[in-house]
Amino acid sequence: MSSASPLFAIDPLHKRERRKQARPGELLQAALSLFVEKGFAATRVEEVAALAGVSKGTLFLYFETKEDLLKAVIRENIANLFPAWNEEFNTFKGSSSEMLHYAMRSWWERIGNTPASGIPKLVMGEAQNFPEIANFYHTEVIEPGVALIRRILQRGIDSGEFRKIDLDQAVHTVYAPMIFLMMWKNSMGLCSSGIQIDPVRFIDMQVDVLLHGITI
């Protein structure tokens, strides 16, 4: 109020307002890190609220249920990335091999290497107990992801780069190692004494083997 230049004449938000707009994001971030760290069921909503710096009641102002909170976490951190991704691939220049390699690398950078990588473990772990979450994940994440991969493979086949493989099976071959990698990283990978997988080398290896296998 005291010093708004005319350029910002559009009523600057009051402090309270600004907090309100930031809240969902802060809660989502807190929820993601705790859900991933301790599992969905084992995380108390109170912890999430505390980590976001608010009280338990406030959380329920923004999310109707703990389950809703999880859905929002998924949407925010994964589902929302697809539109931009699709766009990006529409305009990709280069061979389909490069495209596939790029896709997997960039998936790693944007999801696999972020806290969001813990989500698949979460979802799979709770799938039976919360079927609605599993369905949601399917619709919002798996299906768009599979569609994206399929487009890349189809493009390679159309251009004569790839063999005429069975697409329905081949897509699994692409995303299976990615999902595996995320699961591993967020479970066994945390074991101090365990086998450590180097993600970048793992991905390169997967792409390498895969391309060896499907290129003509």
Add this chain to the structure above:
Amino acid sequence: MSSASPLFAIDPLHKRERRKQARPGELLQAALSLFVEKGFAATRVEEVAALAGVSKGTLFLYFETKEDLLKAVIRENIANLFPAWNEEFNTFKGSSSEMLHYAMRSWWERIGNTPASGIPKLVMGEAQNFPEIANFYHTEVIEPGVALIRRILQRGIDSGEFRKIDLDQAVHTVYAPMIFLMMWKNSMGLCSSGIQIDPVRFIDMQVDVLLHGITI
């Protein structure tokens, strides 16, 4: 617990006695199926006891805590299989490609296609809450499994069938899809509306791509 699984014990004790000794095994079997079906947290010990035909109190006579029960389930259903497996591979006749294919198929038949396939999901889901379990799984399952795969690949390289690939990476390439398949089958695969993966075709595809990628 210390002796061999009572399921395989053929002893001359009269029925009463035998039942007593069979108890832990029945509880273990009940626990496996319920843990896999409903998840560890969502399974009540009373259900396990009921399915095993005993009362809640009896279960605690054999297992100190619910967590102990889970550990025993893992030990009993996976770790114990390796010795026989190693033996079998020592005497395998045939090419290394055949050996790899055989290994993956037989893994599917003996674990992937049984209730035991639900165990990795259990372990990963509880890994952070029970680090001891994760470590146990590492030592008793992952490491022997990786060693087995490494032997097969090494055999192929030695015999000139396979390229001189980086073994440390390559082993991941082999077991990643298997673990993925088990996880999928026991989570998203249960979604009625979800993408269904045909396990046998999936494995064949994996082997196919893999061999295309690594054979000379």
Add this chain to the structure above:
Amino acid sequence: MSSASPLFAIDPLHKRERRKQARPGELLQAALSLFVEKGFAATRVEEVAALAGVSKGTLFLYFETKEDLLKAVIRENIANLFPAWNEEFNTFKGSSSEMLHYAMRSWWERIGNTPASGIPKLVMGEAQNFPEIANFYHTEVIEPGVALIRRILQRGIDSGEFRKIDLDQAVHTVYAPMIFLMMWKNSMGLCSSGIQIDPVRFIDMQVDVLLHGITI
């Protein structure tokens, strides 16, 4: 609060001012209908505020607590009716039987058949938790009501129409069915599958039996 209900105030203040003074009345009306419809405990203050077209905070500007709001509702809707009623009976022409009949009918029209009929249920339901309210109701409603009935019966005895009954008991006989009717209407009467009492016939019957019983 101290002045007469703003609903009846016709003053020359401009609209803004008038709205301000109208607020408590609107809140009271909203509170009455919701308390009666859903019960005191089950009505959220936010709903009351919303129905009155203000925000939750505003309600607390006018009423210190939810309980205070209930007290105001009772005061406003019942206690205030008695003066006019007393006046009316001072000038009644006709037999005492007619007077009794008229009294019960007109009570039905002015209270029993309005949302205010829900108040006794409210008061009785909360009587133990808020003894103050019960006392208030006693002083402001029950006692004036009983006094009114007693006057009618006394008039009948004096005029020789009625037997010399025990007045202390007889008054109960008059108002008991009325209170019962209000309670029934606002509780069991709402049960779709329940016994429905036709209020007018019920009252006529009561008066009929009563007059049969007390007239000479």
Add this chain to the structure above:
Amino acid sequence: MSSASPLFAIDPLHKRERRKQARPGELLQAALSLFVEKGFAATRVEEVAALAGVSKGTLFLYFETKEDLLKAVIRENIANLFPAWNEEFNTFKGSSSEMLHYAMRSWWERIGNTPASGIPKLVMGEAQNFPEIANFYHTEVIEPGVALIRRILQRGIDSGEFRKIDLDQAVHTVYAPMIFLMMWKNSMGLCSSGIQIDPVRFIDMQVDVLLHGITI
């Protein structure tokens, strides 16, 4: 075990067992007194359990829900009385006037003058919030009660003692004051400063007026 005489050879219950059989009754009694004293919603299950001398969890061993507990209270204290009552009236000797008088007096002794008299207030107070309870009360209490009254009146008409009144209305006239009396006793009647109704005189008066009204 140690000293069971042959006469009691039918295995005497162990202490634990005996407790178990007593528990529901103890809980029911505790629930009745607290529900009546403080209202259903305002009574915490933990208080009920404590008053019955058990822990919160134990209560849920015997009653699935707080609402179930209330239903059991109603059944135990009112609904269950009807069979015996019906039986009694089948064999009643005397005039229908006496029968009616007897019915109301004995209702007072067995319900009105016991803690169970608080139940109608409970039910009416919670009717909207728990429609299932209201329906239950209707079916289990109101309807049998009304049927009983109707039989008495019909008997009087058949024997020529009573006028040919409208039965549907007349039954209300009988039970309305009883329900009123119970409500009053458990709400306004508790007000130290309030009008006190003497139940026996009230009932006598009701019967007196009623019989004056309906006998030929």
Add this chain to the structure above:
DNA sequence: TATGAATGAGTCTTCATTCAT
């Protein structure tokens, strides 16, 4: 050994009330 009655800590969710704006 086996039972199952009893326990009570633990968690989500609601809502009257406060208070910064």
Add this chain to the structure above:
DNA sequence: TATGAATGAAGACTCATTCAT
């Protein structure tokens, strides 16, 4: 005055674990 974001106390219900029998 008016707002509505924030609070946090409260309460029903669950379930692993214990222990008297």
